[in-house]
Amino acid sequence: MLVAKLIDTTLCIGCKACEVACQEWNDQEYTLGTFNGSYQTMPDLAPNFWNLIKFNEVQRNGAEAWLMSKYQCMHCADAGCLAACPAPGAITQLANGTVDFVHENCIGCGYCITGCPFDVPKLSPASKKVYKCSLCSDRTAVGLEPACIKTCPTNCLTFGERDEMIRVAEIRTRELKADGFKDAGIYNPAGVGGTNVIYVLNDAKQPEQYGLPKDPIIPWTVQLWKGPLKALGAMVFMGSILGAFFHYVVFGPQQEEAADEVE
Amino acid sequence: MKSNEVRVARFDGYERVMHWMAALSFLYAALTGLAIWSPVLYWMAALSGGGFVIRGTHPWSGVLFTAVIGWMFARWAKTMGLDADDRVWLTRMDKYATHQHDALPESGKFNAGQKMLFWSQVVTALLLMVSGVVLWFPEWMPRSLRLVAIAMHPLAAIGSIAGIIVHIYMGTMSVPRSMRAMLLGWVTPNWARLHHPKWYREWRGSTNLR
Known part of the structure; x- marks a missing residue:
């Protein structure tokens, strides 16, 4: 059974309780943020900061709009991080859809950072390993909802069976449309096979305004590295080795030098 | 004089050290690189301390190899035309x-x-x-x-x-x-x-x- 986190951005009040809950549950050390003239806690996610409320200040129909959106791992069905990862067992995809990092197997190469179309995983300079939201896999394993969901005071965040979450999102979208948000919709990008973190946006035609990429995909060079290049390499290496061996078998070594006088 | 009684100098000491430095750094970089390249070959990482270790050492062996190739270029580029x-x-x-x-x-x-x-x-x-x-x-x-x-x-x-x-x-x-x-x-x-x-x-x- 797939689970999903539903983020209804229209209900977010920017209280950042989810940020605190995430830090608390995951026992993250507090790091001073960078003040850049915004309410946002820090500019970007960090190895010890997996859940960030983005305070997006954008122009809409000639007026200022202040869009808050929760930014964390999207737990993609086709996960770019997993596609890029070269270390067996360092990234696992659980039956419920959670994409989880297993740090004892992580080698810290950072390929997941390159593979992720959402720029989520962060390399820790201290441990030289990569970190991101685990969907609180240690909570969901025992039937609890993720810490951010548990703490959200406005029901902006809900968690449950994925189909159910999509149904709720659809109902909410209809309500928003009835309220005049004609472009309201669900963010569940097909380019990565759908995500297990889905959003309700009051303008789904412009997800960039919420800091979300419009059409995230696993880049073709990452797929090339993970698939065809391995086959090509195997053929070239085996071809070279077998070619050399059979060359020896058929033609033998080159002529021996003569032992006679120097001409 | 018999051929085996005469020596023709082919590679001097610098060239031999240069070649074998390139060979060893290449071998190390290639084997650790192959381990990272394919899960099928990941077991080779254990030969040099595991995946986490070779993620740290592989780049340095590459730096050494490139440096030696630079030396080789300086020494042999003309001859290799x-x-x-x-x-x-x-x-x-x-x-x-x-x-x-x-x-x-x-x-x-x-x-x-x-x-x-x-x-x-x-x-x-x-x-x-x-x-x-x-x-x-x-x-x-x-x-x-x-x-x-x-x-x-x-x-x-x-x-x-x-x-x-x-x-x-x-x-x-x-x-x-x-x-x-x-x-x-x-x-x-x-x-x-x-x-x-x-x-x-x-x-x-x-x-x-x-």
């Missing part, structure tokens, strides 16, 4: 592979195949180093560059390793006594005459051997 005979040689490589050496133009200190290996290694080392630095520091490099590097690095490595597989075969099995030249630095006059006639004549002209 292709002359008219070499160009003809390259069009008749099949004759070389089938040991019909009479059908080939004469070679100098290096034959055209060796020269091509040299240039291909210079090019792949350059590609590997540039893409390698990008992959080394994912947190500092723009994603657009990393996306190019993630495919370029293994592609260049495949070409480079294939060339070295052939090189090792030539040096160990295919050309008798060629290892002596790179390990000890000298060959006999008849070896030189057989494999590198033009280079042999240069030596013959400069020596006062009767």
Whole structure:
């Protein structure tokens, strides 16, 4: 059974309780943020900061709009991080859809950072390993909802069976449309096979305004590295080795030098 | 005088150290790189301390290899230039592979195949180093560059390793006594005459051997 986190951005009040809950549950050390003239806690996610409320200040129909959106791992069905990862067992995809990092197997190469179309995983300079939201896999394993969901005071965040979450999102979208948000919709990008973190946006035609990429995909060079290049390499290496061996078998070594006088 | 009583200097001490530094750093970089390249070969990581360790050491072996290739370039680039005979040689490589050496133009200190290996290694080392630095520091490099590097690095490595597989075969099995030249630095006059006639004549002209 797939689970999903539903983020209804229209209900977010920017209280950042989810940020605190995430830090608390995951026992993250507090790091001073960078003040850049915004309410946002820090500019970007960090190895010890997996859940960030983005305070997006954008122009809409000639007026200022202040869009808050929760930014964390999207737990993609086709996960770019997993596609890029070269270390067996360092990234696992659980039956419920959670994409989880297993740090004892992580080698810290950072390929997941390159593979992720959402720029989520962060390399820790201290441990030289990569970190991101685990969907609180240690909570969901025992039937609890993720810490951010548990703490959200406005029901902006809900968690449950994925189909159910999509149904709720659809109902909410209809309500928003009835309220005049004609472009309201669900963010569940097909380019990565759908995500297990889905959003309700009051303008789904412009997800960039919420800091979300419009059409995230696993880049073709990452797929090339993970698939065809391995086959090509195997053929070239085996071809070279077998070619050399059979060359020896058929033609033998080159002529021996003569032992006679120097001409 | 018998051929085996005369030594023709082929590679001096610097060149031998240079070659074997390149060989060892290449071998280390290639084996650790292959371990990271494919889960099928990941067990090889354990030979050098595991995946986390080789993620740290692989880039440095690449730096060393590139530095030695730079040294090699400084020392051999001139010698490795292709002359008219070499160009003809390259069009008749099949004759070389089938040991019909009479059908080939004469070679100098290096034959055209060796020269091509040299240039291909210079090019792949350059590609590997540039893409390698990008992959080394994912947190500092723009994603657009990393996306190019993630495919370029293994592609260049495949070409480079294939060339070295052939090189090792030539040096160990295919050309008798060629290892002596790179390990000890000298060959006999008849070896030189057989494999590198033009280079042999240069030596013959400069020596006062009767």
